[in-house]
Amino acid sequence: MLSQEALLGLVGRIYDAATDETLWPVFLEDFADAVNGTMTGLWFHNLVSPETNLAITVRSGPDLKEAYKKYYGAIDPWKAAGLARHRHPGPDTVYTGEELIGSEQFRKLEFYNDFVLPNQIVRHFGSPLAINPQWVSNISSHRPGDREPFGPVEMDLLKVLLPHLQRAVQIHGRFVELQGKQRASLDALDQLPIGVILLNQDTSIAAMNREAGRLIGQSDGLSACKYGVRAAGTATNRQLQALITSAVRTGSGQGFESGGFLAIPRTSGQRAFSVLVTPVGKRAFAPDTNSPAAAVFVTDPERIPESAAQSLARIYDLTAAECRLSALLMQGDTLVRAAGLLGISHNTARTHLQRIYEKTSTRHQGDLIRLLTTGIPNFAPK
Secondary structure: OOOHHHHHHHHHHHHHHHOOHHHHHHHHHHHHHHHOOOOEEEEEEEOOOOOEEEEEEEOOOHHHHHHHHHOHHHHOHHHHHHHHHOOOOOHHHOEEHHHHOOHHHHOOOHHHHHHHOOOOOOEEEEEEEEEOOOEEEEEEEEEOOOOOOOOHHHHHHHHHHHHHHHHHHHHHHHOHHHHOOOOOOHHHHOOOOOEEEEEOOOOOEEEEOHHHHHHHHOOOOEEEEOOEEEEOOHHHHHHHHHHHHHHHHHHOOOOOOOOEEEEEOOOOOOOOEEEEEEEOOOOOOOOOOOOOOEEEEEEOOOOOOOOHHHHHHHHHOOOHHHHHHHHHHHOOOOHHHHHHHHOOOHHHHHHHHHHHHHHHOOOOHHHHHHHHHHOOOOOOOO
């Protein structure tokens, strides 16, 4: 096992990379060194189609990446076996390639002889990070076949890092997916339908977005003071402060805790706030001594969310009629049934649909439904 200082360095680089994807190779290189690995990467696999998207790897050439993406990813037995065994990522899901598929069986496969062996990536270990109906992400590292398989030391290290990697995927979904390669900024955070409160290393509030200000202003279970964020109930506040303290320590490079979720009851009797507390990497914002060390995401279940169809209407300038048709198609209605429900002719519905295709740069109904169901980020806690 690595020294505490080295572990803290790895954890810190995970959270740095969570809000700046260009820093993932820095973490992956250090992780590969720690486990004595060669090709090491973060992967995103498409579960809906045979396509495989490669996120980021180190110590591998572009030809290997392209070959995996175009062909070998679809016949990867490691991926298939991992998905079959592990539907709920966690420390127990760290595995070696030998555990996924027997060596004798593995050596008979096209994947082994034409891809694994020539690229000297016979030894394999890793773990899934997140699984949803469309995608699975995982981390893995490899070694040549003439070296020892990965063992308990490497697996124990990954188990320690796993909750931080999983939290980093969540942060990535809230920051980077929204803003592309741009660093998180308050202007962008103001567009989020959830409250975001950024905390300094002393747990005081560095900044909050518009939605967080609205929720705090209600004085309904959550409040703010010079010391930070507070919950109304004594026991709940104790839990909240424990999560904040541990997340701030990790975000400051002094701890290993990955934060967590908490339900905060409201004094009004309305449904409780759902709160996620998470560390924030030192490079997520301007690099000064007061950079935020943690973030608190607050979801209000009483807030009426904007539907995917409404969001697309706003983004793609759909008319009210086009928005209503999109909403029905998203619910699974056929074009004929949607026309009947809207009280319009089939030809009129087809005209609306064609205009929707043009505005959304989709070509057929399958493309449109995919955009409707996956094109708008979901910020509700998982």
